Amino acid sequence: MLKAVKHYLEVLRYSAVIGLKCEMEYLSYTLCWLLMIPIQIFSGVYVLKVIMDRIGTLNGWSFGQVAFLYGLGVFSHGLQDLFFIQTRHIEYSVIRGEFDRFLVRPLGVFFQFCIGTVNLVGIYDLIPGAIIFAYGCVQVNFQWSIPNILMLIMVVIGGTLIQAAIYTLTGSVAFWTKKSSVFVGVNLQLFDKTTQWPMSIYPNWFIRIFSFLIPMGFVSFYPACGLLGISSGVSFPLPLEIPLWTPLVGLAWFLLARRFFYLGLEKKYESAGS
């Protein structure tokens, strides 16, 4: 078991090296991203700031608290971009028969598929994300205690898994339909709207859908509530504000999504051409 983990980590490490080398082949492209992403992320925050300057608080959330939530959302988005960008492109690989080459190698297909592109653009997301998060932390006077740090790490990992799971689930539909890219745009939009704004501004039915049907609320909303001591306003027998829900929900959904991917691969994958 330990040997297998070491094996996978070593392949992951070298794939990251390859990702870095590929990125350096197209340096001007990298510079474009480095310019684009901060504009995108900071403008999102700026819109929030302008709105909040007019209305003071957003359903009880101060701007500092919103920045904390927003930063948390960007972290898991960035890590998802870094390690799981391929889950957005399952359709392409199904149509082009790209899984063939992974199937003939002695490693898990889903693993090979994901790390086939370690996408450094994800790291460029993390930089503006960190700046916004740091601003939020200062504003809300976040305590950097050991338990808080550990919880933050767990939340970011869990959020990354939730995002990866949703892209994988919707992307794997392509095994049956050959097309699934339509979901990518929807997912991106939904994640923006549910992880960068406090969900309590939405009506109850919306919050419930995006908590229990599609677990987007667990990416940043509930854990931010928990870490900042704000009530989510959602009545449920269990307290949803416990940050530990995020890694648990993330792991469960990720395993489910992986299972669904393999179901499609084994039952429906037809390769392509000769």
Added chain:
Amino acid sequence: MEQIVLDNVVKEYIVAKKKKGMLGALANLFHSEKIRVEAVKGISCRIEKGEIVGYIGPNGAGKSTTIKMMSGIMHPTSGNILINGMSPQKRRKEVVKHLGVVFGQRTQLYWDLRLGETFELLKRIYRLPDGQYNGTLEELRAVLGLDEFMDIPVRQLSLGQRMRGELAAAMLHEPEILFLDEPTIGLDIDAKQAIRDFILEMNRRKKTTVILTSHDLEDVMKLCTRLIVINKGIIVEDGPISEIVSRMATYRMLVLEVAEPVQSIACDKVEIMKIEGRKVWCKFDHHAYTAAEIIHALGQELKIVDLSVREPDVEDAITNIYHSA
């Protein structure tokens, strides 16, 4: 030792039959007729360690489908496949450790990287110890002449160079079995020759079993001792190449130059293919008559100035098999 066993392997696809036209397209939204297409219809064969087998057939005969099932990419609809005694579907990771696969139309190299970097990744995927990796790579560099393009990004390689790179990538972990699906497609004569030499060399040195599909019959003739011919999903021939050729290509071609122009020939031992002035092409069944008998018979009615006899070749045999099935 039987290394590859196929038992009554069937692969079915379900294809939706679409109606034509705009109205048809609308109708398709609600209902489209599903047809079962059997790409492979119950094939069985056994391949021994160290064999080089030519697996040939016309386009769409089921060659690639079979290779994909043998290498664990696709699941057979029914029937059994065993590679080294294991099912490539049930125990994929264990089976593919010992397989090398090259698809002539696909690449498994990283487009933006040097060849060497892809090899380094493969070394980690197959967990090759440094010593073994360096030894094999050294050998492959020499046999395939990789040195001249090891440091060029893959996207800038010529097709011939890339294909040599693909072969090296497939052989790096010293697989016992090598599946080559049209490895020489689109290559020039020199590149084809380099690849053929390589395949023979690997087979000789490491006893690598090779299953090769190709439309280039010269590949098959120069490399393979055994031929499996598939047509419309059924194995129609399986045996030593020489035997198949002599059985299926029963005719020899005789080209005559005669002293005076002729219109027809009375001799019933030959079949006239073409007459052009003083040149006559005819064929005869070489199992029924010897060339000497034919020349003697023709000599009775014609004044032969010059003649040549062409041996039947694998191309004739294959054409016959494709058309008779």
